[in-house]
Amino acid sequence: MAEEKQIGKIAHFFGKISVAVIELTDNLKKGDTIHIVGADRDFTQTVDSMQIEHKEIKEAKAKDAVGLKVVSPTKEGDAVYKVEE
Numbered sequence: 001m002a003e004e005k006q007i008g009k010i011a012h013f014f015g016k017i018s019v020a021v022i023e024l025t026d027n028l029k030k031g032d033t034i035h036i037v038g039a040d041r042d043f044t045q046t047v048d049s050m051q052i053e054h055k056e057i058k059e060a061k062a063k064d065a066v067g068l069k070v071v072s073p074t075k076e077g078d079a080v081y082k083v084e085e
Contacts, residue, residue: 003084007026007027007028008025009022010075011065012076013073020067020070021065028060028082029047032047032082033046033047034083035081041074041075045070045071045072
């Protein structure tokens with residue numbers, strides 16, 4: 001059974017380009033699996049690309065705000081979990 005740890009929350013969502021801004025409370029890197037949960041949302045995806053200030057990054061640290069392409073719409077305040085295999 002995979003374990004999950006909350007690593008941040010959605011700060012903003014850009015619907016037209018399907019990008020969420022996540023305020024991190026822990027590290028996140030490309031290839032990680034995340035689980036986003038909100039009032040009427042619940043989906044899992046792999047982190048394929050992340051950006052800070054429009055620059056592609058491989059890894060982000062706690063307190064970073066990263067832009068992330070998401071597979072499903074999300075809303076401000078939704079919880080973001082990292083899935084630990």
